[in-house]
Amino acid sequence: MAGRLLARGMIAGVLAACLAFLFARVFGEPQVNLSIAFESARDAMAGMHDEPELVSRAVQASFGLFTAATLYGAAYGGIFAIAFAFAYGRMGRISPRALAMLLAGAGFLTFVLIPDLKYPPNPPAVGQPGTIGLRTATYFEMITLSLCVMAVSILVGRRLAQRFGAWNGALCGGGLFVVLVALVQSALPDINEVPANFPAVVLWRFREAAIGMQVVLWGGLGLIFGPMASAVLISAKSGQRRI
Numbered sequence: 001m002a003g004r005l006l007a008r009g010m011i012a013g014v015l016a017a018c019l020a021f022l023f024a025r026v027f028g029e030p031q032v033n034l035s036i037a038f039e040s041a042r043d044a045m046a047g048m049h050d051e052p053e054l055v056s057r058a059v060q061a062s063f064g065l066f067t068a069a070t071l072y073g074a075a076y077g078g079i080f081a082i083a084f085a086f087a088y089g090r091m092g093r094i095s096p097r098a099l100a101m102l103l104a105g106a107g108f109l110t111f112v113l114i115p116d117l118k119y120p121p122n123p124p125a126v127g128q129p130g131t132i133g134l135r136t137a138t139y140f141e142m143i144t145l146s147l148c149v150m151a152v153s154i155l156v157g158r159r160l161a162q163r164f165g166a167w168n169g170a171l172c173g174g175g176l177f178v179v180l181v182a183l184v185q186s187a188l189p190d191i192n193e194v195p196a197n198f199p200a201v202v203l204w205r206f207r208e209a210a211i212g213m214q215v216v217l218w219g220g221l222g223l224i225f226g227p228m229a230s231a232v233l234i235s236a237k238s239g240q241r242r243i
Contacts, residue, residue, distance in 0.1 A: 002082075002085050004232045005081045005084065005085050005229060005232055006078055006081045006082065006085075008081065008225065008228040008229065008232060009077040009078050009079075009080050009081025009082070009084070009225055009228075010074045010077045010078045010081070011077070011228070012077050012080075012081075012220075012221055012224040012225035012228055013073035013074050013075070013076050013077020013078065013080065013221055013225075014070050014073050014074050014077065015073075015220065015224050016073055016077070016216070016217050016218075016219075016220030016221040016224055017069040017070045017072060017073025017074070017217060018066075018069070018070070018073075019216050019217070019220045020069055020073070020213045020214075020216045020217040020220070021065060021066050021069040021070075023209075023212055023213050023216045024065060024069070024209065024213045025061070025062075025065070027205075027208075027209040027212060027213075028206065028209035028210065028213060029061050029065075031123060031202055031205050031206035031209055032061070032123055032124060032206070034123075034199070034202045035123035035124050035125045035126070035202055035206065036124055036125065038125050038198060038199065038202070039124060039125035042125070042195075069217075072217075073217065073221075076107075076217075076221065077221060077225070080103065080104070080107065080221055080225065081225070081229075083103055083107075084096075084099065084100060084103055084225070084229060087099060087103060088229075088233070095230070096226055096229045096230040096233055097226035097227065097229075097230055098226075099226075100221075100222045100223075100225045100226035100229060101222040101223070101226060102222075103222065104218045104219060104221050104222025104223075104225075105218070105222070106150065107218055107221075108214060108215065108218040108219075109150070110143075110146050110147050110150045111143055111146070111147075112211070112214040112218070113211075114142070114146040114149075114181055114185075115139060115142040115143050115146055116207075116210075116211060117185070118142050118185045118188060119135070119138060119139045119142060119191065120207050120210075121206070121207055121210040121211075122193075122194070122203070122206075122207075123202065123203065123206045125195070125198065126193060126194050126195065126198060126203065127193050128193050131191065131193065134191070135191055138188055138189065138191065141188065142184070142185075142188060145184045145188075146181065146184070149177060149180040149181055149184060150177065152176070152180065153173045153174070153176045153177035153180065154173060156172065156173055156176055157169045157170055157172060157173020157174070157176070158173075160172045160173065161173075
């Protein structure tokens with residue numbers, strides 16, 4: 001059964017990635033093009049020449065983006081299916097569809113929203129080449145800490161729910177999550193490399209599109225995988241009854 005869930009998780013991830021690709025093409029790529037135009041104009045004013053493109057923008061915005069999105073979606077779909085198989089039956093009497101959406105929401109919150117609140121995504125013209133290593137390290141550190149905070153909050157919330165009830169336990173776990181996230185984000189360094197004359201509207205819309213793409217990806221993953229997992233579980237139960 002685990003193998004069937006894994007396969008369906010990867011399929012769901014690819015399908016969700018296709019939806020995210022369409023969203024990015026419509027809302028994200030125009031902001032990328034505007035950002036690249038700003039960068040080219042800035043370099044031209046500084047007397048710098050554009051470096052030759054190894055891959056054209058047309059390929060990057062179409063086949064390249066689609067390939068990256070589907071590979072990303074397949075990987076996340078597989079991990080999502082493994083997490084679902086581990087959580088199913090351990091989180092009370094919750095339906096497969098509800099559990100899939102719950103895990104999708106938790107994944108979006110942990111891997112996307114919390115890290116992006118501290119280190120939001122930037123278009124191509126924003127960021128210094130010399131700080132790529134620092135920015136990458138701090139971003140993945142934020143993801144790791146966010147995952148740890150989520151795990152601690154869930155464990156504490158479940159323990160308190162056993163003593164004070166499900167509602168009070170959920171409130172305490174959620175409050176602990178918010179406090180720990182605030183402490184972690186305040187401890188990590190701030191990185192601000194947005195040029196003073198960069199269009200604020202382009203930056204805001206690019207970040208909106210980046211977050212929206214992740215909402216579509218995780219939301220689509222939960223919605224698509226839920227019915228698939230439910231069918232697998234029903235089939236497995238039917239097989240056990242026949243035996």
